[in-house]
Amino acid sequence: MLARLAVAAGYPVLIASSRPPAAIELTIDVLAHGAEATTASDAAGRADIVILALPLGKAVLLDGRDALPVDExxxxIVIDAMNYWWEVDGVRPDLTGDDVTTSEIVAALLPDSRVVKAFNHMGYHDLDEGPRPAGDPDRKAIALSGDDVEANDVVADLIDLLGFDPVDLGPLAEGAVLQPGRALFGANLSAAEIRDVVEQAAA
Known part of the structure; x- marks a missing residue:
């Protein structure tokens, strides 16, 4: 869905999975026509902005190995769009603590990357139906958080170009409100409504 939105906005888009590029080419052609299938290392090396949208348990391995192309x-700027789902990831106490967000865990795996949390709280149906031009009174918002202010601004611009109002929540730790079970998870709201929810959650 994100690839389709990005292609529609005029971005060149690369898509990688755990399978060889040839195995996903047909799916990409049908669901995100105009995107290019490639490998994870190639996509990471060539892209200016990388979106991680895979099962969190496959990105954060228990044995300490690097599942992501760290060097590339x-x-x-790495956008973490992942959520922890025990049904998919298994029971992982290391991913459920209240002292650190899952995005901070991802950032620790990628210490030389500029990690921003975004695109995880809205369902794909809402992403599909939600894009509106700037200023449209029915435009919905996507919240983001990150420790690198300039990276946050770049991601905010991307969100805007994809058809949503960006709402910058501040540092990566503030993205806790976006995680499953928290106040903004599943939110399909306007920017003003998101800010209201965040304010109420912090009260």
């Missing part, structure tokens, strides 16, 4: 992601 150095210096890159």
């Amino acid at each position: 992601l150095r210096g890159k």
Whole structure:
């Protein structure tokens, strides 16, 4: 869905999975026509902005191995769109603590990348139906959080170009409100409504 929105906005889009590029080409052609199938390392190396949208348990391995192309992601803006689902990821106490967000865990795996949390709280149906031009009174918002202010601004611009109002929540730790079970998870709201929810959650 994100690839389709990005293609529609005029971005060149690369898509990678755990399977060889040839195995996903038909799916991409049908669901995100105009995007290019490639490998994870190639996509990470060529892209200016990388979106991680895979099962969190496959990105954060229990044995400490690097599941992500860490070297290719150095210096890159990496958008963490992942959520922890025990049904998919298994029971992982390391991903459920209240002392650190899952995005902070991802950032620790990618210390030389510029990690921003975004695109995880809205369902794909709402993403599909939601894009509106700037200023449209029915435009919905996407919240984001990150420790790198300039990276946050770049992601905010991307959100705007995809047809949503960006709402910057501040540092990566503030993205806790976006996680499953928290106040903004599943939110399909306007920017003003998101700010109201965040204010109430902090009260």
